[in-house]
Amino acid sequence: MIEPDAASPTAGEVLRAAAVRLAAAGRDTPRLDAEVLLRHVLGLDRTGLFVRLRDPVTNQDRVAFEALVARRLENVPVAYLTGTREFMGLPFAVGPGVLVPRPETEILVEWALAWLANRPPGLVLDIGTGSGAIALSFAAHLPGPWTGWIVAGDLSRAALAVAARNRAALGLDGRVGLVRGDLAGWCRGGVDLLLANLPYLRPEQRAANPDLVAEPALALLGGGDGLDPIRRLLADAPRVLVPGGALGLEIDPAQAAAVEALARAAFPGARAAVLPDLAGLARHVVVETTPG
């Protein structure tokens, strides 16, 4: 282990210098990015870092930190660099080939948990599961003994490998099934709750955002108008969903009216609503179908 010498910069100085470089390169959250990366290198939580801001950083740690900052400057997501992202209070492994779970998706999980409360056990699907964020956090947060089934699907083998890793790490091997397939095409029906955060961006939206280049196109791009996967899933949803079942989809805010219209066309007479995210933007379309 390399010990710091008297001339070693402090953690606070290293942090500030990195935040300035990240800000100059146009990163949205330079200070936070630098802090998360330094905590990762030093193996500290937030409080631990703040009480050590005046301590010198070893040369070895500084070199490791600078290497991560350099990769962040190349638009690699912070979560790919640390290998993990918290979602619904749980640690999810992430890496190239899988979308980094976003905080706004937690609203969909919370809506789903509330919808399922006081309903009998049934079948819950998460389509386009990626790291498993929705299905696994949903399973982990179910209150009490719930004897239904949760199945998560994805087209990407890389995503399913990460989801399987997260499932094991969270102790949910016996609770959540993983399936490789196109949307819900592999499902025979009997679904009570259908959840999906499918790719919904238009190509130009991704091209305009450097923060998205490292994440897989399959996870982000939804065709010319961004709605291809959602449109296909909604067309198939009446086949798989039981009468009285529900559906929750994450969307781009600009798609709210179009997705609500598609949902009403697929389920005439159903109750459809748009849920805002924490920024007040339309982020989810939820549908409760008419009981048979």
Ligand SMILES: C[S@@+](CC[C@H](N)C(=O)[O-])C[C@H]1O[C@@H](n2cnc3c(N)ncnc32)[C@H](O)[C@@H]1O
């Ligand atoms: C926006 S990411 C969401 C990942 C995860 N559910 C989350 O919220 O963090 C979309 C996911 O859908 C998957 N996907 C894309 N097209 C698909 C398809 N036709 N059938 C199944 N999964 C698909 C991608 O591989 C990706 O994992």
